[in-house]
Amino acid sequence: MNKTTTVDVKVDYVSRVEGHGNIVVVAKGEEVKEVRFEVTEPPRFFESMLRGRTYDQAPLITSRICGICSNGHVLASITAMENALGVTPSDQTMLLRRLLLHGETIQSHVLHAYFLVAPDFLGVGSVIPLVQTHPDVVKRALRMKKLGNDICDVIGGRAVHQIAAVVGGFTHLPDRAQLLELRQRLDDVGPDLEATVALFASLTMPEFDHPTEYLSLKSAAMYAYFGDLILSSNGDITPVRHYREKVKERVVPHSSAKHVSSDKDTFMVGALARVNNGFQYLSDGAKQVAGDLGFAPYVTNPYFNTVAQLIETVHCVDDARAIIGTLLDNELIIERPSVEAHEGHGVGAVEVPRGTLYHEYGVDRQGHITDANLIIPTGQNLANLESDMWALAPSVIPKGADAAQLAMEMLVRAYDPCISCSTHVIYLDGDNRVPRAARQQEATP
């Protein structure tokens, strides 16, 4: 390649990710001049909008931050609000919440692996051509995704913006027949999981190694989806209530989502971080699958996030089956938790499909929300994604713009960004460049 050749990669509106983001890479010869992942989603002001609403509406409203991880927002919101109001959920409630979360994680991971990631490996633009060429694969993906959604339907009332989980507990309980049917379907999904693992084991993930700090929640002796501690891959442990000390929001000019770094540098959250940090607590089946997929912690190739999602899918299926077993053994009890509104302040964190989600609220004496702070997994990952893009650029630029573009798009997709979630317009003080978020004024659909 000529040393003065300029390679520009510009992808306006990356497809097969949730929301609206652009990739910009500018290189002259072998020198990489500029790398950006621009977020151009419309800002939605959730933290402002929550003020003045009653505490019980926080889960309902914040659920609407994101359709894909709506249950995750509900559960983080409930956890924060219960901490603010001094409510302790029952063991039964915690089991049902974990089951609800597993349903969402299964549907989200399957959607990502099959619909958003797989087309790149099969050389097609979407899953739609695969309906003709690989109908069995598409039908298998849909079956597995439906199982995840149906768990949410049974526990929460519906898959997107569930109804039954509220501050204090549940307004509705599944009946025994529904739980038995779900358990049967979880038993029967084995062959689909095996075929999925075989399919992804046959795909070669791009080679790329870029270690970073991995953060995930920690709870006592189990794979953590709920927890009061933040575990770092470097061994640090931070209480969730002090999350602001560990998870620091940073300002960048080109993204309507805040960038976040730890007290040291950029970090990664999500399936790769969780499997790396919590490998020993995975179900036996999930550990087995990790071996089949060539995953041994710590894996520091971000493209393996999708592989980690498949390992988690197996874990979620196993754990969901175990939870249903416990619920059936114990018989469900109708609980009528009473929650009294009073002044308070609380933080809650939950591991949602894309990583650790933090909600924080202040509530006044009448139970009206006075303050809200929401830290979204994708926002936490953006700085690390850009750091990866900088590290990746020198090796893919010499292959030409098309190859570089595909490698960059695949990297973005591996992170499974949920851009609607993370929108937060930030301006870098003292930076005289035009904020790239101004590009959100693009007019052409």
Next chain:
Amino acid sequence: MPEPMIEALQTLKRPRIAVFELASCAGCQLQILNCEDELVDLLQLVEFAYFKEAMSETSDVYDLALIEGAVTREADEQKVRTIRERAKLVGTLGSCAFPVGIPGLKNTHDQDEVGRHVYGDHAGYFPSIEARPVDAVIPVDLHIPGCPIHKDEFLRVVTAVLMGRKPPIPGYPVCVECRLKENVCAYDRGLVCVGPVTRGGCGAICPSFGSRCYGCRGLADDPNLPSIEALLEDHGLSREEILAEYTLYNGYYALHNGGLKAKVAK
């Protein structure tokens, strides 16, 4: 739906559908992908021309445009006008696009203050205007209501479009379906509920799961607003709290059409 449009659609063999996103959570698009049992068959009957969340291929040629999300930026106005020019039919997908849904919550605050609260002194770089439904900018042919849309209703609307019929969106209130399900009324469970004035078609799913109706589908045809307001007042709600009931999902029309006496275009 105007007759010429029905005729135009009847001549289509395989309508091209485009799905666009404005300020929203993308949950209604996701509900399309959540039609797991029907998606393979659906793809035989329609073609997706534009659906960024699901596919890389794009096209500006489409028959039915479905818009998810509220208009919150001036650029969005131009975007929906362009969509209107290109599409034979335009439909809203979910509550944000009509009547305005959760994005409309910001309309209850001072717009400049909202910007400053989130962005500090630099709010001016990221202009955001009052959240409006798509209907406030362009004429819309059909609405698929709900937060999120109901999968079955989406499929019923697509079926109607394929057959050149008027999409079957009910005009009756949520109470009709709630009674059919033999639910105990939310008011008898110590809650308040706006089901009596909210458009049905959801199967009263929220009251059926122990909650109550929050009004996500917009107002029913000919809603008896004075009656619901009196009912809410009888249950101890202040005028401010009654307004909050409206503005949760209807924060454009409720604030623009004379406050509480909100009247919503059908």
